[in-house]
Amino acid sequence: MKKMLIVSTMLFSVLIFGQEKSGAKQFWENLQKQCGKSFEGEVKEGAANDTFRDKKLVMHVRNCDDNTIRIPFFVGDDKSRTWVLTYKNDRIQLKHDHRHEDGSEDKVTQYGGTTSNSGSSTLQFFPADQETCDLIPNASANVWWITLDETSFTYNLRRIGSDRLFTVKFDITKVVPTPSAPWGWKD
16 A cells, blocks of 8 residues: 555656656757758748749857857848847747847837747647837737747748738758858848
């Protein structure tokens, strides 16, 4: 009887303390594994006249710490864009940091959103936040999402109530040379 009580207590402890990490935490840790690497991508969805289609697209998971991951997104020679992801309270925030060539902030910058739940290990949704609604009223219906699995990273944008959809997919099985610093950064 005593052995059964000990085994039961151990199993109970495993169940209570061995709970799986949240989707947000798993996603975050999987993205951190890509830190320092660069990947080439291609537009999978977008307007036919999308100017990104004819340019080389590279993401560089450039800067990672416990709570922030910065991913410059290069469109040809344009080094103005950085996706800034922040992990806090089991939620992930996505912001878009846009810079001019001299490093100064664009007047349309720091828009994005925060996940409303912990999501999954492979998918995080970011509905537009109030800052975005105030800055870009037409973007109040924006939803961004990022997918991440063993072979790809996708960045996606959908404007609810419109035909606007943009998806760029990066092959994370093939590391490419790291680009020089994005605008506003120093190597």
